[in-house]
Amino acid sequence: MKDEVTSREERIENLKGMGCSRKRVEDARFTQGKGNYVDDIKLDGMLFGDFVRSPYAHAKVVSINTEEAMKVPGVLAVLTAADLAPLGLHWMPTLAGDKQMVLADGKVLFQGQEVAFVVAEDRYAAADGIEAVEVEYEELEVLVDPFKSMGSDVVLREDTVDDAGKPVDGAHGPRKHHNHIFTWEAGDKDPTFEVIDAAEVVAEETMYYHRTHPCPLETCGCVASMDKVNGKLTLWGTFQAPHAIRTVVSLISGIEEHNIRVISPDIGGGFGNKVGAYPGYVCSVVASIVTGKPVKWIEDRMDNLMTTAFARDYWMKGRISATKEGKITGLHCHVTADHGGFDACADPTKFPAGFMNICTGSYDIPTAFLEVDGVYTNKAPGGVSYRCSFRVTEAVYFIERMIEVLAIELSMDAAELRRINFIKKEQFPYTAALGWEYDSGDYHTAWDKALKTVDYAGLRAEQAQRVEDFKAGKTRSLMGVGLSFFTEIVGAGPVKNCDILGLGMFDSCEIRIHPTGSAIARLGTISQGQGHATTFAQILASEIGLPADSITIEEGDTDTAPYGLGTYGSRSTPVAGAATAMAGRKIRAKAQMIAAYLLEVHDDDVEFDVDRFVVKGAPERFKTMKDIAFAAYNQAIPGIEPGLEAVSYYDPPNMTYPFGAYVCVMDIDVDTGTTDIRRFYALDDCGTRINPMVIEGQVHGGLTEALAVALGQEIAYDDMGNVKTGTLMDFFLPTAWEVPNYETDHTVTPSPHHPIGAKGVGESPHVGGVPCFSNAVQDAFRAFGLRHTNMPHDHWRIWKTANELGLHG
Amino acid sequence: MIPAAFEYYRPKDMAGVLSILEEHGDDARVMAGGHSLIPMMKLRMADVGHLIDLQDVEGMSEIDISGNTIRIGAMVTQHDIIDHHALSAAAPILREAALQIADPQVRYMGTVGGNVANGDPGNDMPGLMQCLDATFHLTGPDGEHTVAARDFYEAAYMTAREDDQVLTAVSMPKPAGGHAYEKQKRKIGDYATAAAAALIVKDGFTCASASIAMTNLSDTPVYSEAAGAALVGTSVDDAAVGAAVAAMLGDIDPTEDNRGPIAFKKHVAGVILRRAIERAWSRA
CATH class of the missing domain: 3.90.1170.50 (Aldehyde oxidase/xanthine dehydrogenase, a/b hammerhead)
Structure with a gap:
């Protein structure tokens, strides 16, 4: 047989399964203008x-x-x-x-x-x-400021008050005011306040995460x-x-x-919109x-x-406490969330502020308390998660800024402060103070690799020299080293925690193997550019031993696809990807019985090997998956129904927690406020990697949207509630010209509870990228006394920062 | 983003253009590349009942360089300017500026005539033409008229061109000395936060003449005669540049927009002009 002369390595290669940079099958139609939107x-x-x-x-x-x-x-x-x-x-x-x-x-x-x-x-x-x-x-009267809205006699929504004008309960409990939507709390208030009040060092900061918009091209x-x-x-x-x-x-x-x-x-792109x-x-x-x-x-x-749905618009007030040596002891966060005229977030029912309670980040913080107040204003409705799991970008920005502010308070290096507070590898699975159970992580290894690759000590030495040169009048340019270490929480999610309008957030995959050894798989998710048709076929190829090129992936038609909750929050791979693997394993289990019958041995005497079942100890005796598919439809096998199909509905036992370490090196022109990103290094750990090329593409895209948000992209209103940024002239959508070169890297820490160990990656670069770009800007001015300045860091706001620090003479 | 209904004309010659203009008065507008006018029509901010497309009118797409004079037809695109070697050699500031306008796709369509005639304070060519002391050629029912670029702009979208006239060409003396077009913008495709055009002629170690114009810092382009004068006779040292910047700041009148507040724009205008002067002087 021809197969016998093919080596095992060649057989693996022919499958184009997991780990291979298979070219995207979608791109033929997209690059030729043959998409169907x-x-x-x-x-x-x-x-x-x-x-x-x-x-x-x-x-x-x-x-x-x-x-x-x-x-x-x-x-x-x-x-x-x-x-x-x-x-x-x-x-x-x-x-x-x-x-x-x-x-x-x-x-x-x-x-x-x-x-x-x-x-x-x-x-x-x-x-x-x-x-x-x-x-x-x-x-x-127009109310565009949530704080003014909360103090105003103006009732924005008549359905928020009773006939006597008293606020009635909202969907998430009592209202504090007629323009108040909800209060949501996580963690322990009193113990947190006690720890912070008694702490040796406390850093406080208020930051505004401005309103922006996912702005998909379509x-x-x-x-x-x-x-x-x-x-x-x-x-x-x-x-x-x-x-x-x-x-x-x-x-x-x-x-x-x-x-x-x-x-x-x-x-043509969704990003939560x-x-x-x-x-x-x-x-x-x-x-x-x-x-x-x-x-x-x-x-x-x-x-x-x-x-249509905006993102962010969070006013975040934080207090973080630590010992003099820099060990963090407590964290308190209060958010005033501006939802506009209607609360049109797309969060799981029990989470009106999404997973904002991931705001303890990658750090072992023993005590924490989060409170979020949602408010109505005269702005567009929404509050969706723009290229992130529910409100995770806000949470990660908050903690990564608080770490920087604490480092300033402690006169400590911010990289070292992170290192001494990371959750340790042996602490996983780790239960955070605000309730989440982190599945796996190895933060120290990732951090050390990142800092070593960029020569962190060298960068700091260069930066110190630049500050000296600036003070001596030799240059008008400052240098910022932006750091961020993020932990995402994606893959919503366990039905016990997560539903939207009562719909449990499982996902699904249904596979039909055709008699000649090709297949179609349908999922409850829907690609918006992520490349599902490419990567899900790779998962299946590895699971069922048929080449990815012989597997059609279909999504998006409710008459044919199994029920699923869709694609957002980096949930496709963690949830539908798991369903795909599990459905594939059902196929394989039946294939094993068929193979055993065909090989005339007991079921337990055959084992799966790449693309076939072989008789244990006799690898020359085998049936390929192609042989088995044909037999499944065309041979009467006692005790086994004809056909080879499977369906899996996967309710994940937990979320997945991808993480990463990013470094940005930026030069800033103090006189014009312009920025030049000299280097951007992104290390992502998304667990098992299905297609490295697709991952790299996702990282580039997410970083570019992070750059946009950090450096200029905003939905701004004037006092009359007029939108000032309603076109792409004023709403910043970066082009190839504005985007720096990205260096990508990775470590691999598989998720222990996911069938293939994958964690999801589409949103990580956005979540980690925003604080990294922002921290680079802020770090450039640290030597001149800056603690915090709000995004977006467009030219005039950077200029204003320099001006207020007296750097314009 | 759908314009109101309009009549579309595509005459073959200028006589045809002028007759439509005469018939419909200010209800008619000519269009060159359309990159300013069409978006305004789509936003229904410009109400144009009769749109006259100039694409088929001959004689406005040439670049002539003869003796000391450069003449550029109104339908010459920014891409044509970038691509024209003799023009780049004769007046390199044109190419340097054109490369900073919008993006390649826009530059294939956007024309010199449309850019200077529309009177949009954000456009780069008007200030550049003032710096070059260009002359605008207008054709109307009474024949050809010329207007100096420095006298052409009255207010935002208000120019010396009458409704029944068409801007057919710009001409200018071949520039001497060093040049620079310096522009700060938020991103590719954006109008200037501040832009400066500078031409400086050097005689020995001193500045013999200097011409300076600024873009998007008033409701018209700003030719700052005083800024140029501050450099003449000096060695373009720090004090002279400082004086030129101070003079320029007296001539501009920026307004606050999404690019930033007035104080920022003035500061950046000074920095940009300083850089333009330094680069022009280094090339003089």
């Missing part, structure tokens, strides 16, 4: 819907006159809240347990809010129709098509969680779930039901930046 979908008779949006941040809607709009050629309908109210669809639930207006119900709460939905024959007619809708507003959109003959609704959309969308649509529309088919086609449900989806569905025709809605860039 929502806006590529064109159906017969398809209409186009678009919104009349509020120019005001807070106003009473006195009247809406659609008469002139209906006269615009091509305009077929104009929906307002009054049209949706009889259906109960003028409000919709958010994923955070709050509710949100679909169309303005008597008032608007943020600039750009959806007021009416114009349905027309094409998008040009819709745009003209929008111009012709006359809305009379009565302006109300904006949000959908096509809704109601077939009135068979009663089926098909909804194509930019959904990061298609099954969850199907269930939500069913719950709010009353259409039975089997009559709803949700399809996520190719998605495409997890939630938006008014455009609801209005498109209603418009399709009303008109009996397919209706498309696609945001433009300004709609996307101004109205």
Whole structure:
């Protein structure tokens, strides 16, 4: 047989399984412009819907006159809240347990809010129709500052008070004020305060993690098509969680779930922006039901930046205590979370502030206390996790800044301070003060490798020289060494902890092996650029011994894919990847019985070897997986059903905890505030590595979005609630020009509870990158007395820092 | 981001352009590369009932260098400027500036004429043309007129061009001496936080003449005669540069925007001008 002359190494190589830098199978279509995105979908008779949006941040809607709009050629309908109210669809639930207006119900709460939905024959007619809708507003006092909102008599949401004007309970308990959404606490308050009050050294800092936006290249959109003959609704959309969308649509529309088919086609980036449900989806569905025709809605860039889910906007106040030697003893964090007009976070139900309670970071901190207050303001709704697990970027930024501030307080080197406080390898599994059980880690090894690679001592010596030269007037440039060590918490998650709107956060994989030895696997997740079709096939190749090139991965169609909670929070590999491995093992278990029958030995006398089962002790006697697949369908085997299929629903026993060590070396022009990133080193430990090339791509992308956020990307408002950064002129989206060269590196500490030991990596570089870039800026000014300055570190803010430190003479 | 309906014209010659302009008055606009006008129309901030595309009008895409004069047709793109070797040799500041405008894709479409005629204070070419003491050639129903670049700009989007005139070319004397176009921006594709164009002629060890203009620091480009004058007759030492910067700061009037507050912009304008002068002087 031909196989006999193939070496075992060659057989492994032929599979293109785990550990191999297999080229992305998606790229052939993407690089040739042959992707199929929502806006590529064109159906017969398809209409186009678009919104009349509020120019005001807070106003009473006195009247809406659609008469002139209906006269615009091509305009077929104009929906307002009054049209949706009889259906109960003028409000919709958010994923955070709050509710949100679909169309303005008597008032608007943020600039750009959806007021009416114009349905027309094409998008040009819709745009003209929008111009012709006359809305009379009565302006109300605008609250863009959460602290002012919490002290204001102005009631933003009438549903937050009873008839007597007293605040009523929200989804997560009592309100402190009518504009207050929730309080969420983790850890032990009194013991933490006692430890901090009695500590030898305490560092305090308040930091604002500014509002920004995931800004995927493809904006949000959908096509809704109601077939009135068979009663089926098909909804194509930019959904990061298609099954969850199907269930939500069913719950709010009353259409039975089997009559709803949700399809996520190719998605041009999500980064958290495409997890939630938006008014455009609801209005498109209603418009399709009303008109009996397919209706498309696609945001433009300004709609996307101004109205769909933002990220961050956390005011974080911290206290960290330590001994004089630098051993951390306690941590307290208070967050004021600005959610805008509606709490439209996409967090698991029990976690209204996400996993902010991972804010003890990578450190062995014995006592900690976290409290988060959510607040309404006149800003766009949201609070999603932008390229991170729920609020983990905020948590890691907080602790990595607090470490730097503590190092200043202690006059200590910040790298050394981290080292002496890391959770030690032998402490894993480690239960943190705020409750999480870290699965595995080896922080010291990663840190030492990082510092050695960048010649940390050499960098500090060079920096000290630069400071001297600056003081002597020889240079106007300062040098910053940015450090960060992060621990992510991803893979939500165990159903016992994590659900969204009651939907448990398991995930799934269903495999069908074809008789000739190829396969299709379907998952409950959906790639938005992560390369699932490439990497999940690699997991399966290693598990079932068929080449990755012979395995099709399909996601995103709820009529065919098994139920799953979708892709965000770096959960695809930890959860669906585990389901894939487990389903693969079911295939293998059946294959083992078939092989044993074919080889005429007992089941226990055959063992799996790369791509075949061999008789133990007689490797020349074997059946390849291809042979077995054929037999499974075409040979009567006593006691075994025909076919070779498996499905696995995986409820992970724990989260996974990827970690990494990053170093950024930056030069700063004190006079212009410009920055030049000379070096960026990123060591990631994501456990078992499935495809090193895909990992590297993920790291580059995540770091670039981290650079964006740290150095300029923000959604800024003026006092009237006008968005100042609604286009890509002012909203910073880095291009190849602004991006430095990244050096990537890794260690491998597998997750002990994950079937293949993988932890997830897509979001790590963002989580670790933001504090690293920010710390580099702040570190450059440490010698001149800077403790902390808020992001984004754009030119003028860096200049302002230098100016306030007296560096401009 | 969908413009209101408009009539689109693509005449073959200037007579055709002028007749449409005459017929529709200020309801008509000519378009060269469209990179300023089309976004304004999409935002429905510019209401243009009749759009006249100049792409097919001949005679506006040439670069002529004869004797001491350079003439650049209005439809010459920024990419053409970068790519034109004789022009780069004759007036290297044009290439240095054009390379700092937007990004390659925009530069393939964006034209010199559109850039100078639109009157957007963010555009780089107007200040550059003032520094070069360029002349703008306008064609209208009364024939050809010329206006000095230094007299052309009245306020943001307000220029000396009448509604029935078309800017067809810019011309300038071949620049002598050292040059520099220095621009600070937030990212590729951005308008300047501050930009400075400098031309300096050296005679022995002293500055014989100097021309300085600034971009995006007022509602028009700013030709700072005083800044140039502060350098003339000096060895362009620290004191002279300081005097030039001080003079320039007296001529600009920046406003606060997302790039930063006024104090920052003034500070950066000074730093940028200092760098432009130093580089121009080193090349003089």
